[in-house]
Amino acid sequence: MLEENRHDERYKKVRFGAWVGIIGNILLAAIKAIVGVIADSRALVADAVHSASDVVGSVAVLIGIRAAKMPPDEDHPYGHGKAETVTAIIVAVLLFIVGLEIAINAGKSFFEPIAVPGTVAIYAVIFSIIVKELMFRYKIHLGKKYRSDALITDAWHHRSDVFSSIAALIGIGASIFGGMADIPWLVYADPLAGLFVAVLIIKMAWKLGSEAIHNTLDHVLHEEDTVEMEKMARGVPGVMAVNELLAREHGHYVIVDIKIAVNPHITVEEGHTIGKQVKKKLMEDDYVQDVRIHINPYSEEESDG
Structure with missing residues (x-):
């Protein structure tokens, strides 16, 4: 509302x-x-x-x-x-x-x-x-x-x-x-x-x-423009890494596509809940219209992938 x-x-x-x-x-x-x-x-x-x-x-x-x-x-x-x-x-x-x-x-x-x-x-x-x-x-x-x-x-x-x-x-x-x-x-x-x-x-x-x-032409914000968004996502309890964050401009708002890594040993429901918290946090920004989240299992070897 x-x-x-x-x-x-x-x-x-x-x-x-x-x-x-x-x-x-x-x-x-x-x-x-x-x-x-x-x-x-x-x-x-x-x-x-x-x-x-x-x-x-x-x-x-x-x-x-x-x-x-x-x-x-x-x-x-x-x-x-x-x-x-x-x-x-x-x-x-x-x-x-x-x-x-x-x-x-x-x-x-x-x-x-x-x-x-x-x-x-x-x-x-x-x-x-x-x-x-x-x-x-x-x-x-x-x-x-x-x-x-x-x-x-x-x-x-x-x-x-x-x-x-x-x-x-x-x-x-x-x-x-x-x-x-x-x-x-x-x-x-x-x-x-x-x-x-x-x-x-x-x-x-x-x-x-x-x-x-x-x-x-589906322009995405530059890395320096999404630093705060990434910090917000990392600050959500349960997020162990942000593998990728793309903020696509759609006129006066952006659509965020984000890949986060969570503990691979938690349940699917727990991972889903963490994802919902990340979306809620990012949506606090008036500029963000929607957030699409992909959940990855955390791996030290692949934390940047």
Whole structure:
């Protein structure tokens, strides 16, 4: 019951984080699109499209965390935790596409006449930067606290929006200054900044996507990350050795496969009881979803095998 309540709390918190992203991105996209059209700012309109694309990412996160909450079944005995990691891959791909789109649009702008935008565009961009940075900090905190790959990736999606908006701010500011100082070439600071940000976004998407794919392929925690688990298992009365301990990542939790050695002269029931105590001890860690135990007879010659 305690474990079920813990998972329910995690689901509610992560789901709320996803909804914050959806609602926040819809409002920002609408504000930037309206102001961008009024101020005749291509940079701001493009930034609005970027925010709108974030809505898709946040919806994907919402779907992913709902799927990950489903209990184990006959076809998925280890649970559905990897649904969040798959979602993280999808969001990373969307981020990569957005980066390419920004780069292409910025490149085209070098060969088209660009109008000087209105000053009101600057205020809209500054507002977007502040809101997006707050959303990033909130979601990265939730993602790390509840070990949600999808939420962490979506948080970095928000941070990419901050970079995009900063580039738009530089471009719009330089364009306005160029118009006031009669320096026509400064108008092209906007697409130049856009290209720089596009490279940052693509690089970030590649990094996040690579990490998510790595976690999807039955990644096991490194030996230094399972030291405490092994100590806990060794501390259970009756455990004479831990022959092997593998902790496989399944999204926000791990499944532990452990081989323990016990006195070869005790009964099967006594060995089973020791195994149950090891599982109970390891399950005290919020990160551990399930423990699969194999009991070996202890032998000094084979204690490491």
